[in-house]
Amino acid sequence: MLYAIHPSPLGELLLAGPEPGALASVSVPGQKGGATVLPDWRRDDAAFAAAAEQFDAYFAGELKEFDLRLATRGTDFRERVWAALDEIPYGATVTYGRLAAMAGVDPRAVRAVGGAVGSNPLTVIHPCHRVIGANGSLTGYAGGLDRKRQLLTLEGALA
Numbered sequence: 001m002l003y004a005i006h007p008s009p010l011g012e013l014l015l016a017g018p019e020p021g022a023l024a025s026v027s028v029p030g031q032k033g034g035a036t037v038l039p040d041w042r043r044d045d046a047a048f049a050a051a052a053e054q055f056d057a058y059f060a061g062e063l064k065e066f067d068l069r070l071a072t073r074g075t076d077f078r079e080r081v082w083a084a085l086d087e088i089p090y091g092a093t094v095t096y097g098r099l100a101a102m103a104g105v106d107p108r109a110v111r112a113v114g115g116a117v118g119s120n121p122l123t124v125i126h127p128c129h130r131v132i133g134a135n136g137s138l139t140g141y142a143g144g145l146d147r148k149r150q151l152l153t154l155e156g157a158l159a
Contacts, residue, residue: 001016001017001018001024001038001040001041001042002016002017002018002019002020002041002042002043002044002047002048003015003016003017003035003037003041003042003043003044004016004043004044004045004046004047004048004051004052005043005045006045006048006051006052006055008028008055008059009059009150009154010028010124010143010147010150010151011028011029011030012028012029013026013027013028013055014026014027014028014034014035014036014037015048015051015052016035016037016041017047017048017071018071019047019071020044020046020047020048021047021048021050021051021068021069022069022070022071023048023051023068023069023070023071023122023125024070024071024072024073024121025121025122026051026121026122026123026124026125027121027123027143028123028143028147030143030144031123031142031143031144032118032142032143033118033119033142034123034142034143035121050068051066051068054066054067054068055124058124059154061154064090064091065090066124066125068125070122070125072121072122074116074119074121077105077112077116078116078119080103080104080105081099081103081105081113081116081117082116082120082122082126083103084099084102084103085099085117085120085126085127085128085130085131086126086127087102088102088127088130088131090127090155091155091156091157092130092157093130093131093132093152093157094130094131094132095131095132095133095134096110096113096114096117096131096133096134096139097110097134099113099117099131100113114140117131118140118142120142123142123143124151127151128141128142129141129143129147129148129151129152130152130155130157138152
């Protein structure tokens with residue numbers, strides 16, 4: 001596995017993937033379930049230069065959608081939920097129930113959808129920060145609620 005470390009307003013992003021340009025994981029320091037560098041991983045910051053450029057543009061407010069080659073390996077259910085996350089527009093939010101419907105899942109399966117959102121391996125890229133509680137509250141975020149608030153403020157979804 002290759003990895004790179006890239007600075008961001010959220011802290012150092014850990015970008016990892018099986019080959020140059022193919023992202024399998026993006027995580028922030030202290031992220032619940034986030035990736036950790038293993039002894040057999042090899043650091044290669046150039047391998048994810050395109051991702052680093054897109055993150056810089058996103059955090060500068062110049063990029064609204066990522067266009068990267070992804071190499072995630074989740075269950076069919078999780079991949080459907082992660083694909084539905086990509087349908088949430090920049091600056092918008094949806095509830096877990098709405099996300100379930102977007103993924104073609106029974107809206108009563110919000111706990112399972114929440115589990116899939118919580119296991120999202122590509123933080124920010126699959127914008128799980130755009131999912132909120134049914135009452136409009138900012139609910140769990142593997143990177144921490146302060147980061148979720150920071151991302152939603154950057155995108156204009158919060159004042």
